[in-house]
Amino acid sequence: MSNESPAVLLRGLEKRFGDTTAVAGLDLSVPRGSVLALLGPNGAGKTTTVEICEGFQRPDRGEVRVLGLDPHTQGEQLRPRIGVMPQGGGAYPGVRTEEMLHLVAACTANPLDPAWLLEMLGLESVRRTSYKRLSGGQQQRLSLACALIGRPELVFLDEPTAGLDPQARRLVWELVAALRRDGVSVLLTTHLMDEAEALADRVVIVDHGRAVADGTAEELTAPADGKQELRFRSQTGLDLDLLLAALPEGYTADELRPGDYVVRGEINPQVVSTVTAWCAQHSVLAQELRVTRRSLEDVFLDLTGRELRS
Numbered sequence: 001m002s003n004e005s006p007a008v009l010l011r012g013l014e015k016r017f018g019d020t021t022a023v024a025g026l027d028l029s030v031p032r033g034s035v036l037a038l039l040g041p042n043g044a045g046k047t048t049t050v051e052i053c054e055g056f057q058r059p060d061r062g063e064v065r066v067l068g069l070d071p072h073t074q075g076e077q078l079r080p081r082i083g084v085m086p087q088g089g090g091a092y093p094g095v096r097t098e099e100m101l102h103l104v105a106a107c108t109a110n111p112l113d114p115a116w117l118l119e120m121l122g123l124e125s126v127r128r129t130s131y132k133r134l135s136g137g138q139q140q141r142l143s144l145a146c147a148l149i150g151r152p153e154l155v156f157l158d159e160p161t162a163g164l165d166p167q168a169r170r171l172v173w174e175l176v177a178a179l180r181r182d183g184v185s186v187l188l189t190t191h192l193m194d195e196a197e198a199l200a201d202r203v204v205i206v207d208h209g210r211a212v213a214d215g216t217a218e219e220l221t222a223p224a225d226g227k228q229e230l231r232f233r234s235q236t237g238l239d240l241d242l243l244l245a246a247l248p249e250g251y252t253a254d255e256l257r258p259g260d261y262v263v264r265g266e267i268n269p270q271v272v273s274t275v276t277a278w279c280a281q282h283s284v285l286a287q288e289l290r291v292t293r294r295s296l297e298d299v300f301l302d303l304t305g306r307e308l309r310s
């Protein structure tokens with residue numbers, strides 16, 4: 001049975017902390033061998049969901065199956081088969097890098113070679129350094145090494161690249177891609193849209209403890225109601241009211257960042273022609289003019305709102 005089941009299956013998951021509803025009826029499925037990214041604003045319930053899957057939290061309601069097992073009652077069977085990279089490390093402050101990895105390796109039946117993993121993750125030069133003296137990025141990478149050393153079938157990565165420099169982030173991305181090629185299932189949380197797009201077979205956007213969108217990045221960014229975007233770059237401060245006056249009703253135009261413009265609505269050949277004619281009339285050179293889909297970030301902000309979460 002367990003080989004047939006998804007790597008993770010959640011149905012109607014609920015979890016409250018006092019008056020706070022962290023997870024409010026979440027349904028989710030991670031097929032075996034796939035990478036699923038959970039996206040959501042701060043406090044959306046991502047970490048709580050992941051911790052329930054790992055068996056660290058008990059749900060109030062709903063069904064949880066991880067590799068076909070109940071993480072709460074069958075944790076002993078499950079733990080050797082999963083890898084966990086929690087948010088913010090989780091090692092003893094005094095333990096040395098290499099020692100930590102050997103400790104975790106000793107708890108697993110068929111560990112990877114710790115020396116190889118340290119080299120893979122660029123931690124060889126700090127193998128004798130204590131955890132508390134590692135940089136934040138090195139601590140993150142050690143935490144990832146600990147999650148992977150037991151050759152898990154399923155890995156939980158909670159914001160795996162938070163605080164990493166671009167080189168280290170790329171390394172983690174390569175590792176996740178390699179895991180996927182090896183048939184390992186991955187559930188990761190992230191705030192980085194490009195990370196979700198680069199790594200995940202499917203993206204689930206959660207808000208207020210519920211899934212508000214679920215699909216491939218391509219599906220999620222597909223033009224909704226025929227709406228696409230016309231983007232171009234030019235000098236800053238164009239009078240967009242004038243541009244809008246030239247377009248039919250129902251279009252919007254924004255300067256997203258200085259000199260970075262987007263016209264939204266049904267982008268057809270007439271609209272492209274109107275915009276370029278308007279630019280010509282106003283001696284505006286529209287550079288990098290292109291008709292595009294919405295970005296994943298736009299989809300995310302449209303679904304979860306643009307206000308800052310506390």
Ligand SMILES: Nc1ncnc2c1ncn2[C@@H]1O[C@H](COP(=O)(O)OP(=O)(O)OP(=O)(O)O)[C@@H](O)[C@H]1O
Binds near residue numbers: 020040043046048049
């Ligand atoms: N142990 C706890 N006790 C009380 N409230 C909690 C606890 N853990 C989480 N919460 C609350 O539950 C909600 C969901 O938190 P959670 O950490 O799951 O969100 P998240 O999506 O992972 O957020 P972030 O992106 O900031 O990491 C928040 O309102 C949080 O304050």
